[in-house]
Amino acid sequence: MKKLAHICAITALLWGASPALADQRTLTVVADEWPPFSGEALPNKGISLDVISTILTRAGYEVRTSVLPWARIMSMATEQDIEIVGSLFFDPEMTEFVTYAEPFFSTDVRLVAQTGSVIAYTSVEDLRPYSIAVGTGFLYQDEFDQADYLNKVEVTTTLQAMRMLADGRVDLTLDSEDVINYSFRNHDPSLAQRIALQPGVLASQDIHMAVGNSVENRDAIIADFNRVLGEMRADGSLDQLLAVHTGG
Structure with missing residues (x-):
């Protein structure tokens, strides 16, 4: 459930440069350990990381994934050193740091x-x-x-x-x-x-990803994610992807 400000995951650029300076077409999806939504030992690292990375890849981004402790993720978010946060329940307090995309799962x-x-x-x-x-x-x-x-x-x-x-x-x-x-x-x-x-x-909680408010191309990433999410809902590929994890 995610998690408070435990919530579900964050897509962040953490590879030595601040998000604003990093390659705007390369994204790193990070999440905390929260099976079945995210985890190192899960298929494609869980529901959230698989769905988010699939959608962003389909939208034309290069995607990396990583599982990190939740405390580190929150520290990065509050320090504006993060790109995208996923596996989140909606939390108004978090909107100070991130902007939410449309939900891709509910629980x-x-x-x-x-x-x-x-x-x-x-x-x-x-x-x-x-x-x-x-x-x-x-x-x-x-x-x-x-x-x-x-x-x-x-x-x-x-x-x-x-x-x-x-x-x-x-x-x-x-x-x-x-x-x-x-x-x-x-x-x-x-x-x-x-x-x-x-x-x-x-x-009943929706599960989202969100983009850090300091990310220069934040609105474009959210628009791309929402567009491809809608396409995947319409063509049935989202349900097929979720079924891999849920057995549905």
Whole structure:
């Protein structure tokens, strides 16, 4: 989910020169480790990096990809030393540093509890009694993110949060349904017997890429990306590419 200012990825020019001085047709797509959206061990480094690099290549750019720690990505963004950010949930605070392109994927943010537990809630306020493992800097849903009255226990990764939940060290965690199901299938299948997605959706979030506001050809990159994204939606090639990662 991406991530807060954990959100999904950034396309950045990091190869020794500032973005404004770099070759405007060469882009480096960087993302944090957030399977299945991005990760070094994933096919073509995950949904986000594959989709973004495919679209930009089709638009005529040369593309490189890299997976970096989220803290480094955020530092680069705030220092205006970045070109393109992908795997992001929309965050108004981030618009100080980047401009968003149209979304290329959507995902549901859902709560997870121990198997047999049912957490009934109709609002974020209803979650006040519970301890909740959250990723440091992750974005989930505006009201939840701003609810400083909740008992939030910060962790580094969703997998860490899920294991804490399975061991009874917290009452809840949450993330993109796609991320949670990926962890069940690939990281620790035993977790699927110990913890379970809760009914209901906390938020449906679109996943974007965004271009750093200091990039000289920012508007052209966004226009090219949006144009090719529309073409790929129309000709079915976006669905075909996503199916490689989602099994759809």
